[in-house]
Amino acid sequence: xxxxxxxxxxxxxxxxxxxxxxxxxxxxxxxxxxxxxxxxxxxxxxxxxxxxxxxxxxxxxxxxxxxxxxxxxxxxxxxxxxxxxxxxxxxxxxxxxxxxxxxxxxxxxxxxxxxxxxxxxxxxxxxxxxxxxxxxxxxxxxxxxxxxxxxxxxxxxxxxxxxxxxxxxxxxxxxxxxxxxxxxxxxxxx
Amino acid sequence: xxxxxxxxxxxxxxxxxxxxxxxxxxxxxxxxxxxxxxxxxxxxxxxxxxxxxxxxxxxxxxxxxxxxxxxxxxxxxxxxxxxxxxxxxxxxxxxxxxxxxxxxxxxxxxxxxxxxxxxxxxxxxxxxxxxxxxxxxxxxxxxxxxxxxxxxxxxxxxxxxxxxxxxxxxxxxxxxxxxxxxxxxxxxxx
DNA sequence: ACCGTACAATTTGGACCCGAACGATTGCGT
DNA sequence: ACGCAATCGTTCGGGTCCAAATTGTACGGT
Numbered sequence: 001x002x003x004x005x006x007x008x009x010x011x012x013x014x015x016x017x018x019x020x021x022x023x024x025x026x027x028x029x030x031x032x033x034x035x036x037x038x039x040x041x042x043x044x045x046x047x048x049x050x051x052x053x054x055x056x057x058x059x060x061x062x063x064x065x066x067x068x069x070x071x072x073x074x075x076x077x078x079x080x081x082x083x084x085x086x087x088x089x090x091x092x093x094x095x096x097x098x099x100x101x102x103x104x105x106x107x108x109x110x111x112x113x114x115x116x117x118x119x120x121x122x123x124x125x126x127x128x129x130x131x132x133x134x135x136x137x138x139x140x141x142x143x144x145x146x147x148x149x150x151x152x153x154x155x156x157x158x159x160x161x162x163x164x165x166x167x168x169x170x171x172x173x174x175x176x177x178x179x180x181x182x183x184x185x186x187x188x189x190x
Numbered sequence: 191x192x193x194x195x196x197x198x199x200x201x202x203x204x205x206x207x208x209x210x211x212x213x214x215x216x217x218x219x220x221x222x223x224x225x226x227x228x229x230x231x232x233x234x235x236x237x238x239x240x241x242x243x244x245x246x247x248x249x250x251x252x253x254x255x256x257x258x259x260x261x262x263x264x265x266x267x268x269x270x271x272x273x274x275x276x277x278x279x280x281x282x283x284x285x286x287x288x289x290x291x292x293x294x295x296x297x298x299x300x301x302x303x304x305x306x307x308x309x310x311x312x313x314x315x316x317x318x319x320x321x322x323x324x325x326x327x328x329x330x331x332x333x334x335x336x337x338x339x340x341x342x343x344x345x346x347x348x349x350x351x352x353x354x355x356x357x358x359x360x361x362x363x364x365x366x367x368x369x370x371x372x373x374x375x376x377x378x379x380x
Numbered sequence: 381a382c383c384g385t386a387c388a389a390t391t392t393g394g395a396c397c398c399g400a401a402c403g404a405t406t407g408c409g410t
Numbered sequence: 411a412c413g414c415a416a417t418c419g420t421t422c423g424g425g426t427c428c429a430a431a432t433t434g435t436a437c438g439g440t
Contacts, residue, residue: 010259014257014258014319017316018319023323024324024327026338027323027326027329029339030333030338030341031326033346033349034224034228034345035231035232035272037228037348038224038225038227039272040352040356041221042225043356044352044356047360048363048364051370052364054372058396059395068200068203069200073418074418075419084398085420086397086398086399086420086421088419089419089420089421090396090397091396094396110404110406110418111405111406111418113418113420125207126207129208130208133213136214136217136221139217139348139351140351142350143220143347143348147344148216149216150340151220152223154340154341155220155224155226155341156223156227157332158329159223161328162233163230166234169238174242182398182424183424184423184424185401185424186401186422186423187400187423236398246398249426264388265388273427274428275388276390276391276392276428277426277428279389299388299436300436301388301435302388371429372430373394374394374396375392375394375428376394376429376430377393377430
């Protein structure tokens with residue numbers, strides 16, 4: 001197992017660096033590999049099916065969400081796509097410019113904006129998604145259906161843990177102290 | 191196997207959208223959850239231990255790589271950190287400006303640049319990494335050590351599949367055609 | 381000594397990314 | 411009727427991200 005080796009090697013070096021402090025190896029390996037896998041999968045998808053239709057990963061995910069859920073409020077789209085509201089504004093603008101998405105005012109609540117696919121966007125997804133799913137099958141090609149189920153279930157546990165207990169955990173870590181603002185980001189005007 | 195099906199609503203909607211075309215559900219669930227988990231974990235780490243010391247995820251990973259491997263050539267750091275050389279140049283500049291990293295010319299090969307931690311950077315990692323590992327344990331808190339091992343092994347298979355067969359696969363998909371340049375990014379001058 | 385190729389890091393351009401600040405709109409309480 | 415806190419989407423600042431273009435160094439062959 002070539003790929004496996006370099007990670008454990010790093011872990012050993014890290015433990016040596018830390019002297020006697022015990023590390024949670026298995027947990028560390030999960031996090032490290034989640035990220036490696038996410039990058040690898042994203043890279044492969046972008047450089048195969050997505051590149052040809054000039055979509056980034058994020059743009060595709062946004063399209064997918066709108067496609068599957070139908071016309072939706074932007075906050076829901078951002079939530080489902082896993083990006084911030086601010087990011088969605090930019091991505092939606094890009095997609096709108098390319099004629100794949102259209103925006104509409106909410107009939108009852110003037111604060112809301114609704115996003116939906118244009119005919120062109122709909123046609124694009126109908127064409128691209130099967131190819132996308134095909135590559136999802138490729139990247140998981142070394143795993144059986146059953147193994148896929150097990151891995152997916154384990155990952156779901158991680159997502160749930162963070163979503164359900166993350167906020168509480170972060171509060172506890174900071175011990176009621178101020179959450180420390182980002183160094184970057186917008187400043188108050190005056 | 192416990193805990194089946196939760197993402198399936200979106201999957202069913204997608205299948206309905208596609209009419210008769212069969213979807214690879216289990217494979218789709220793995221990819222979707224890899225990305226959700228990666229985002230959730232990154233978000234939690236950035237908003238807990240990393241925020242307090244004003245480090246982004248990427249910046250931390252870069253520091254970690256240099257810390258564990260010692261003084262290294264930039265190309266190796268980029269490779270290990272999972273980012274492009276171009277990105278590393280910017281990140282390294284940021285870290286250098288903050289006095290956590292220093293660069294040095296390679297003694298023998300004038301093309302190479304070596305990165306190493308400053309004393310301050312070393313001290314920071316010794317302080318931050320245990321807290322980081324603690325949160326890695328938190329996010330995987332719903333999984334046993336054994337389950338962690340299984341999930342990590344599964345993810346490693348995904349990484350390996352892409353790294354070993356990805357290039358060939360992409361070639362086959364494009365059928366020898368030109369790889370289609372990104373719409374974004376630098377253009378030819380004239 | 382001079383080529384040309386190979387390979388190094390950096391620069392550059394467009395898109396993405398978060399989260400604080402902001403302006404607009406809502407709806408609740410008075 | 412009238413604030414006024416809550417919540418929406420957008421703007422903005424600092425930074426990340428990739429890949430093509432660029433700049434610079436190394437080294438083989440002549």
